[in-house]
Amino acid sequence: KAGVTQTPRYLIKTRGQQVTLSCSPISGHRSVSWYQQTPGQGLQFLFEYFSETQRNKGNFPGRFSGRQFSNSRSEMNVSTLELGDSALYLCASSPGQVDYGYTFGSGTRLTVV
């Protein structure tokens, strides 16, 4: 059974650019959530999608957005990148209806220069 797949694994972008990260959940999982992890702030919740609808949202600016497709795959977009956006972005999937637990992907390491 394939796990949660995130692409790309590494990304280097210039300040002011935008970036799109992709997450393919475990087959059958309908919930996909996104997190930002930095050494200073630890893990922080960005947003969660369930059946193509954003179900929860963390406290991040509007530059951070996401969407989920009918096959449950999800994308996260960050516009007008700032140096402080450099982080490990993690995606997690779950069946979605009851809090069974979330399986994380390996993450995308974004570096903004």
Next chain:
Amino acid sequence: KNQVEQSPQSLIILEGKNCTLQCNYTVSPFSNLRWYKQDTGRGPVSLTIMTFSENTKSNGRYTATLDADTKQSSLHITASQLSDSASYICVVSASNYGQNFVFGPGTRLSVLP
């Protein structure tokens, strides 16, 4: 304010020794508590999930305890191995549905030969 604190911040032990990591939380209402292991540059991997009524749960050499009255949890690692070197993150959920997680800052464990 919902918070999760972990101690110690970092820990160094010799291979074969046991250790205990602590997690204190003030999250309310309480749904469940999880311990995750995160290797450097990788996504977190779930070790245990404990609900209100569970006091102890084991996963191989990992044993988690929960005292819902004092709002404390511990993760005990027995006969440590070099591969146990990682960050251990305590996560408390405040609901059964959707995302309402509070993450601890993690404990960085280093196991030396």
